[in-house]
Amino acid sequence: MSSPLLFALQLLAVSPSPQGPLPATYDGRANQLTIATPRIEAEVAIDGQLDEAPWSRAARLTGFSQYAPVDGLPAEDSTVVLVWYSPTAIHFGVRAYERHGVVNSNLSERDRILADDYVQFLVGTFGDGRQATVFGVNPLGIQLDGTLIEGAARGRTSAFGTEQARDQADLSPDFTFQSKGRVTPWGYEVEVRIPFKSLRYQSGREQRWGLNVVRRVQHSGAEDSWAPAKRAAASFLAQVGTLTGLTDLRRGLVLDLNPVVTTRSTGSAATNGRWGYDTDRPSVGGNVRWGVTNNLTLNATANPDFSQVESDEGQYAFDPRQALFFAERRPFFLEGNELFATPGNLVYTRRVLKPVAAAKLTGKAAGTSLAVLSAIDDPTASLWYDPARRTGGHNPLFTIARVQRDLGAQSRLGVTLTDREDGSLHNRVGSVDGKLVMGKIYTGAFQLAGSTTRRLGATGMESLDGPLWSASLARSGRAVGFTYSVRGVSPEFRTQSGFINRGNVAQASARHRFTRNGERGALLQAVSFDPVVDFLWSYDRFVRRGDALEKKFHLNTNATFRGGWTAGAALLLETFGYDASLYRGVRVARAPGDTVPFTGVPRLFNRDWLVSFGTPEFKTFSADGFFLYGQDENFYEWSSGMITWVTLNANWRPTEQLRAALSYNQQVIDRKSDGSNVAESRIPRLKVEYQLTRAISVRAIGEYATLQQDALRDDSRTNGPLLEQGQSGWRAIPAYRSRQFRGDALFAWQPTPGTVFFAGYGSTYFGEGSGDPLTGPPLARARDLRRAGDAVFVKLSYLFRL
Numbered sequence: 001m002s003s004p005l006l007f008a009l010q011l012l013a014v015s016p017s018p019q020g021p022l023p024a025t026y027d028g029r030a031n032q033l034t035i036a037t038p039r040i041e042a043e044v045a046i047d048g049q050l051d052e053a054p055w056s057r058a059a060r061l062t063g064f065s066q067y068a069p070v071d072g073l074p075a076e077d078s079t080v081v082l083v084w085y086s087p088t089a090i091h092f093g094v095r096a097y098e099r100h101g102v103v104n105s106n107l108s109e110r111d112r113i114l115a116d117d118y119v120q121f122l123v124g125t126f127g128d129g130r131q132a133t134v135f136g137v138n139p140l141g142i143q144l145d146g147t148l149i150e151g152a153a154r155g156r157t158s159a160f161g162t163e164q165a166r167d168q169a170d171l172s173p174d175f176t177f178q179s180k181g182r183v184t185p186w187g188y189e190v191e192v193r194i195p196f197k198s199l200r201y202q203s204g205r206e207q208r209w210g211l212n213v214v215r216r217v218q219h220s221g222a223e224d225s226w227a228p229a230k231r232a233a234a235s236f237l238a239q240v241g242t243l244t245g246l247t248d249l250r251r252g253l254v255l256d257l258n259p260v261v262t263t264r265s266t267g268s269a270a271t272n273g274r275w276g277y278d279t280d281r282p283s284v285g286g287n288v289r290w291g292v293t294n295n296l297t298l299n300a301t302a303n304p305d306f307s308q309v310e311s312d313e314g315q316y317a318f319d320p321r322q323a324l325f326f327a328e329r330r331p332f333f334l335e336g337n338e339l340f341a342t343p344g345n346l347v348y349t350r351r352v353l354k355p356v357a358a359a360k361l362t363g364k365a366a367g368t369s370l371a372v373l374s375a376i377d378d379p380t381a382s383l384w385y386d387p388a389r390r391t392g393g394h395n396p397l398f399t400i401a402r403v404q405r406d407l408g409a410q411s412r413l414g415v416t417l418t419d420r421e422d423g424s425l426h427n428r429v430g431s432v433d434g435k436l437v438m439g440k441i442y443t444g445a446f447q448l449a450g451s452t453t454r455r456l457g458a459t460g461m462e463s464l465d466g467p468l469w470s471a472s473l474a475r476s477g478r479a480v481g482f483t484y485s486v487r488g489v490s491p492e493f494r495t496q497s498g499f500i501n502r503g504n505v506a507q508a509s510a511r512h513r514f515t516r517n518g519e520r521g522a523l524l525q526a527v528s529f530d531p532v533v534d535f536l537w538s539y540d541r542f543v544r545r546g547d548a549l550e551k552k553f554h555l556n557t558n559a560t561f562r563g564g565w566t567a568g569a570a571l572l573l574e575t576f577g578y579d580a581s582l583y584r585g586v587r588v589a590r591a592p593g594d595t596v597p598f599t600g601v602p603r604l605f606n607r608d609w610l611v612s613f614g615t616p617e618f619k620t621f622s623a624d625g626f627f628l629y630g631q632d633e634n635f636y637e638w639s640s641g642m643i644t645w646v647t648l649n650a651n652w653r654p655t656e657q658l659r660a661a662l663s664y665n666q667q668v669i670d671r672k673s674d675g676s677n678v679a680e681s682r683i684p685r686l687k688v689e690y691q692l693t694r695a696i697s698v699r700a701i702g703e704y705a706t707l708q709q710d711a712l713r714d715d716s717r718t719n720g721p722l723l724e725q726g727q728s729g730w731r732a733i734p735a736y737r738s739r740q741f742r743g744d745a746l747f748a749w750q751p752t753p754g755t756v757f758f759a760g761y762g763s764t765y766f767g768e769g770s771g772d773p774l775t776g777p778p779l780a781r782a783r784d785l786r787r788a789g790d791a792v793f794v795k796l797s798y799l800f801r802l
Contacts, residue, residue: 023056023082026241027063028226029074033241035059035211038084039248048141048180048191050082050093058082058093061213061226061241067166068223069525069560070517071231071478075224076100077187079119081213083243087250089195092213094119096139098187101219102619105139105183106656107691110750111146111171113138115617115651117218119190120169122148122240124210125201126295126364128406129238131338132210133199134169139188140656141181142694146171147338150237150410166229166236172327173334174753175199176801196251197801200295200363207246212239218617221564232478234443238410253802254291258754259284260304260797267790275787287332296363301332304355325499326350331754336362339371340402342416343433343447344468344487348499351420352398354378367406374399383422383456394423400497410437416449418497424461427453427496431468446471453494466492468500481513491539505549506542509534523562530556549577564616568626574606576633583638587723587730588714595723595730600638601716607631608643623650631672636679636709639716640672661687671715679709695751701744708737739767741785754799763790 026032038059044052060082064075077100082093096119104116116138124132129150136144146169175198181190201207213226229239265279285303292298325345328334333349339362340347352358358375379385379393386392397420404414416431431449438444449468454461470487488506515528536550556570578600586598608630615623625648634641646666653659663685669678685703692698712722712733721732746760765785 023058023060025060025062028061028228028241029063029065031228032063033227035061035083035241035243037243037245039245040084040086042086044091044191044193046178046180046191046193048182048189050095050189050191054084054091055082055093058084058091064213064215064224064226065228066222067214067225067229067231067236069221070520071229073520075215076220076222076520077215077217077224079213079215079224079226081119081226083211085246085249087248088197088252089193090123090246092121092190092192092194094137094181094188094190094192094213096187096189096215098217103139103183103188104218104617104619105181105188106142106653106659107140107694108138108142108659109689109691109697109748110142110174110753111144113142113144114216115218115622115653116142117188118144118216120144120214120216121192121194122210122212122214122237123194123199124237124240125199125207127202127208127210127242128367129210129235129240129410130406130412132212132237132240133175135175135177135192135194137179137181137190137192139181139183139190140694141179141190141192143177143179144171145173145175145177147173148237149338149341150235166223170338172329173337174331176753176799196249197254197291199251200291200297201249203294203365205247207243207249209243209246210237210240211243212237212241218564220562221560221616230478232441232476234437234441234474234476235410251291251294254289254297255802256289256754257286257800257802258288258797259286259800260795262793262795264791264793267792269787277792289335292361293363295365296361297336298359298361299332299335300357300359301355302357304330304332304358325501332358336360336371339364339369339404340373340400342402342414342431343445344431344449344470344498345500346416346418346429346431346449346468346495346498347400347402348495348497349373349400351497351499352377353381356395369404370402372399372401383425396420396422398497407434408437411435418495420496425454425456427451427455427494429495429497441476443474443476444472445474449493451493451495453492453496455494464492464494466490466494468493478517479515481515483509483511485509488539488542504539505536506539507534507536521562525560525562527557527559530554530558532556547577549579551575566612566614566624568610568612570610572606572608572610572630574608574632576604576606578602578638582635585725588718588720589723589730589732590718590720598638598714598722599717604633604638604640605631606633606640620653621651623648625649632669634669634671634678634715636669637671637712637715637722641678642670642672642675644668657691659689673715677708677710678712679707681705681707695749697748697750699744699746699748701742703742705740705742706738709735711735737767739785741765752799754797756795756797758793758795760794761790761792764788 026035038057040054040057042054044054060080062080064079066073066075078097080095084091106116118136118138120134120136122132122134132148134146134148148167148169177194177198179192181188215224227239227241229236233239261282261284263280263282265277267275267277270276287301290298328349352375355375355377360373362371375398377396379395381396382393384392384394399419402416404412406412413434418429420427429449429451433447436444447470451466453464467490472485474483475481486508489500489503491504510533513528513530515526517526518524532554534552535548537548553573554570558568560566583598587595588598589595608628610626610628612626628645631640632643648664650662665683668680671678683705687701689697689699714720723730724733742764744762749757766788767785
């Protein structure tokens with residue numbers, strides 16, 4: 001922490017000489033948001049020191065405003081951003097002054113800087129206020145990058161509350177740019193160079209790009225914005241400044257070649273009890289990226305490697321009726337994926353399981369964006385494929401297209417078409433969607449889609465045709481906000497190129513938010529009350545105006561305190577109607593040899609209490625978690641239960657290079673009738689990483705999961721055992737206990753996106769009988785775990801940028 005005198009001296013030290021011309025200064029708080037960007041025919045060394053001549057001629061951006069936790073206030077910490085461009089790149093320099101606390105800075109992997117202080121540049125190269133490429137850096141210059149679509153991930157809304165937040169970027173895509181930073185006695189200094197090869201932009205001799213700069217200050221939990229953005233707005237991204245005067249940009253030939261070689265060896269126990277390995281032949285593939293024009297890009301891949309070094313994060317299936325969504329991580333699909341974004345998740349590229357080859361064309365011109373994808377999948381993904389014989393499959397062919405037209409300042413209209421052909425089988429979906437922004441804070445949206453499917457039914461070929469529809473109206477006010485929405489998914493609607501978490505339902509909800517902001521320096525910075533009413537019907541009941549299957553009334557409160565502390569509490573009042581589709585294969589034993597279909601009580605009533613907390617991102621530590629307890633549905637037996645759900649996360653960073661993340665999740669369901677336990681799961685997970693250099697890291701992950709379940713019974717009616725179909729007839733669903741440990745280790749070298757070397761090992765251990773928990777013996781001790789399988793893999797790729 002520097003003294004006021006030292007701070008003043010630093011301000012003088014970095015100011016231009018009074019003998020030279022003063023660079024133009026653009027004060028965000030004075031709404032000086034149109035930047036005449038200096039063009040300088042020079043190159044500088046990216047070393048984190050803004051001491052070369054071009055920086056003294058750069059435009060200066062000052063006058064940052066606080067956006068979170070309270071908007072409209074002058075930023076407590078001073079920030080100066082310098083910007084200029086050369087014929088081949090745009091350059092940013094940052095001097096972030098810090099007088100109030102320590103600077104959080106760690107040597108970490110790409111995109112892992114959200115626990116640090118950082119600065120983000122939101123560059124909207126199409127000047128439409130709807131999309132931007134995001135480049136972020138921490139005080140050491142470690143990079144974060146991604147894409148941001150207007151209105152995407154605005155806030156976070158769930159059963160546990162609503163947090164009003166700005167649009168968040170998708171960090172999956174990676175772009176090539178250079179950055180370096182250093183911590184100083186007065187704060188930190190960062191230097192960034194973004195080559196025009198890494199950007200797509202509109203045609204034309206002179207460019208006008210949108211720009212905003214966002215700074216995160218971890219010691220206070222504040223987020224500052226150069227453009228004075230307001231929370232009372234339908235879009236954060238539309239509240240930006242403008243870079244003008246960008247002429248004669250020399251992007252040059254944009255042609256990236258990215259060959260990839262992988263090999264894998266899988267271990268398992270042989271019939272003689274000895275451990276053996278089956279090693280695959282090295283697989284060679286590659287990707288090509290060609291910038292056809294400044295705003296149109298063609299990507300192609302052949303025999304791609306889609307091994308996922310960063311595996312899917314664990315998710316907990318609390319409601320068995322909801323499918324789990326896993327984000328796309330495969331590099332080929334991430335290029336331009338923001339242009340495929342559609343309401344209702346009608347484009348979900350993970351449906352392409354093992355593509356043999358694929359190509360896509362993406363771009364935007366004259367207010368119209370275009371995205372087309374075609375992929376040939378492996379025969380093992382065919383519905384005709386016989387896994388026992390390894391024969392019979394076709395090569396499924398995917399064709400996905402989306403066109404979107406800008407209307408006015410922030411409104412738009414989009415059309416999406418998807419097609420999956422699998423021999424004589426097919427699934428085709430067409431959709432039109434739109435958004436209308438009114439009065440700057442009101443947003444109306446709609447979607448109307450239909451599908452036609454030809455599939456193999458129980459008696460032969462059959463055809464299904466059905467609609468999907470949705471509509472919503474939202475208000476993004478500073479003190480009062482709401483979202484009213486209604487949606488429906490017909491039981492005949494199918495998508496084999498998209499993701500529907502639950503079909504055959506109709507849903508209507510009303511979510512309100514009432515927020516009160518505190519004064520600067522007050523203990524309570526912001527508090528919100530968020531009542532939610534949510535009704536869900538089976539689709540046919542909705543059409544016939546029948547009773548809702550689920551009725552939920554949630555009362556949520558969230559608070560943000562000085563320094564970045566957060567807390568929340570909620571009361572969840574719910575009622576669930578019996579869903580017979582979950583128990584089609586379950587019967588109840590009344591007497592030896594006498595069984596009847598299981599039918600649960602018509603309705604269950606729930607009352608749950610929730611508390612949550614979050615600490616600031618301290619220099620070496622942060623944590624968050626929630627605790628839920630109350631009367632809730634016991635899906636195992638369709639009866640009332642008592643639930644305890646605990647989730648805790650802790651992050652420890654003892655040095656700039658070492659970090660550890662510990663998470664713990666526990667779910668306990670007891671019968672309300674007698675207090676006996678129905679099911680319990682405990683999953684602790686530890687991840688330890690050490691960053692040897694900026695490009696080299698090692699990582700180890702260990703996850704230990706235990707699950708126990710009691711013998712199931714008709715708890716709400718007869719108390720008779722619940723039965724399921726076995727090989728020799730109906731059998732009681734027995735009690736079981738299982739344990740599993742999964743360990744992974746990885747060495748990674750990633751100097752730039754596309755150039756990587758990975759060497760990894762993973763192993764899974766099961767407890768005795770946990771391979772078949774319904775018939776195996778119960779497991780009582782962790783030391784009884786036995787190795788069930790392991791694997792070693794190596795991946796090498798190199799990016800040739802021509």
